[in-house]
Amino acid sequence: MKKLDSSFKVIKKKLHEAGFKLTPQRELTVEVLLEKEKDHLSAEEVYLLVKAKNTGIGLATVYRTLEILTELQIINKLTFQDGIARYDLNMNEDKHQHHHLLCLKCGKIEEVKNDMLLEIEMEIEKEYHFIVKDHRLTFHGICNECASNQLN
The missing domain is CATH 1.10.10.10 (Winged helix-like DNA-binding domain superfamily/Winged helix DNA-binding domain)
Structure with a gap:
C-alpha cells in the first residue's frame, strides 16, 4: 500500500x-x-x-x-x-522501459525487468552517431503454461 x-x-x-x-x-x-x-x-x-x-x-x-x-x-x-x-x-525515472514476453496462444504479457541491450545501444551510438533515448522489445512465443498444456 x-x-x-x-x-x-x-x-x-x-x-x-x-x-x-x-x-x-x-x-x-x-x-x-x-x-x-x-x-x-x-x-x-x-x-x-x-x-x-x-x-x-x-x-x-x-x-x-x-x-x-x-x-x-x-x-x-x-x-x-x-x-x-x-x-x-x-x-521508473530510468532511461529505458522494461521489455515484454507475449504469449501467442493465450495473449498473456509478462515483463522482463532486465535491460540486456545496453551494449547494443552503445554500439549503435558509436557506429551511427545516434543518441538512443529509448527502445522497446517484445518477444513473441509460447508461455510456460500454454506449453505445458500442449504436452498434456
Whole structure:
C-alpha cells in the first residue's frame, strides 16, 4: 500500500506541474492503473474497472485521462500483435522501459525487468552517431503454461 501511495503522489505532482488538476475521474483512473499495474490493461478494461467504482464516469473521460497520462509519460501506450492499445505504468525515472514476453496462444504479457541491450545501444551510438533515448522489445512465443498444456 505504501508503494501505491508514493506512486500516487508522484503522479499527482506530475499532473499539477503540467497544469492539470487531479479530478475525481482522473484519480479513479490512476487508482485503477496502480492497482492493476502488472495487467497491461486496454482503455476499455480501465473504463470497466473505473465504472465499477463510479458509474457516472464515461468512456470518453477515461480515454482523455489515458491520453493525458501518456503525454506526460506517466504511462506508456503499447500496441501488441492483437492491435489493441494497452497501458503500462512508467514510474521508473530510468532511461529505458522494461521489455515484454507475449504469449501467442493465450495473449498473456509478462515483463522482463532486465535491460540486456545496453551494449547494443552503445554500439549503435558509436557506429551511427545516434543518441538512443529509448527502445522497446517484445518477444513473441509460447508461455510456460500454454506449453505445458500442449504436452498434456
